[in-house]
Amino acid sequence: MDVMRWSWRRGAVPAGLAGLAAFLLAAPGAVPGGGGHLGSLLETFLPWLCLVIPVVLEAALLRRSFVALLAVLLPVVAWLGLFGGALPGPGAAYDLTVVQHNASDENPDPAGTARALAEVGPDLIALEELLPEAVDTYAATLAPQFPHHVVHGTVGLWSKHPIPAAQAIDIRPTGVGEDWNRGLRAVVRLPGRDVAVYVAHLPSVRLGLRAGFNVTRRDESAVLLGRALGAEPSARSSCSATSTAPWTTADCARSRRC
Numbered sequence: 001m002d003v004m005r006w007s008w009r010r011g012a013v014p015a016g017l018a019g020l021a022a023f024l025l026a027a028p029g030a031v032p033g034g035g036g037h038l039g040s041l042l043e044t045f046l047p048w049l050c051l052v053i054p055v056v057l058e059a060a061l062l063r064r065s066f067v068a069l070l071a072v073l074l075p076v077v078a079w080l081g082l083f084g085g086a087l088p089g090p091g092a093a094y095d096l097t098v099v100q101h102n103a104s105d106e107n108p109d110p111a112g113t114a115r116a117l118a119e120v121g122p123d124l125i126a127l128e129e130l131l132p133e134a135v136d137t138y139a140a141t142l143a144p145q146f147p148h149h150v151v152h153g154t155v156g157l158w159s160k161h162p163i164p165a166a167q168a169i170d171i172r173p174t175g176v177g178e179d180w181n182r183g184l185r186a187v188v189r190l191p192g193r194d195v196a197v198y199v200a201h202l203p204s205v206r207l208g209l210r211a212g213f214n215v216t217r218r219d220e221s222a223v224l225l226g227r228a229l230g231a232e233p234s235a236r237s238s239c240s241a242t243s244t245a246p247w248t249t250a251d252c253a254r255s256r257r258c
Helices: 012-026 034-044 046-063 066-071 073-086 110-119 132-142 216-230
Strands: 097-102 124-128 148-152 155-159 165-168 183-190 193-201 206-208 212-214 236-241 255-257
Touching (some): 012 046, 012 066, 012 073, 034 046, 046 066, 046 073, 066 073, 110 132, 132 148, 132 155, 148 183, 155 183, 155 193, 193 216
Parallel strands (some): 097 124, 193 236
Antiparallel strands (some): 097 255, 124 155, 165 183, 183 193
């Protein structure tokens, strides 16, 4: 039986795919923002371009292609250059674990959601899209482990540690009424230090035939949140959600360690 030998001639297609993914990771701004806001769409899904890596690697192995095998290094290097710094190192020290979750205004079981979040074992739980009628359920369910909490509008923070101060932050985009309250800043008193915690729910992205991928309100809100974070003198942890970001669709399983 003939066995396919490794070759430099095969693998142009997977190599090209790897090169394209690396280019988009390295220069997402090269994709124009007009005509449906494709540039913003790309940047929203940018971390997930890493999924190209195993596809190209498998193609390289199946095709016995040296070219594709080497090309797979391009998106690997580009992705690590962008997002590698956010990965926790082995044995990285931390003393604060934060879980953030979009509770959903259609959630039929807020108590079950609260129990699932508590089982992760965080120090803080940040919730977005809280309905007023669900707040008491979350508070009662989380109270044994998280006796301190604060809610502003549709965002809230539950903590194992005292919250001596909290205030709403204004991240309303232009044209939104004063009853749109989706941001808060809270001071959490940890042993030996205070930490400023920001909880924010950014506007949803709208898709339309004429406007395309419309991110105007989300971007404006993100700028306001960024200004607040930039002006913060204390050590801080930020938890934000937008229904268009793919990495917030399973926030229940996501934690941030500081």
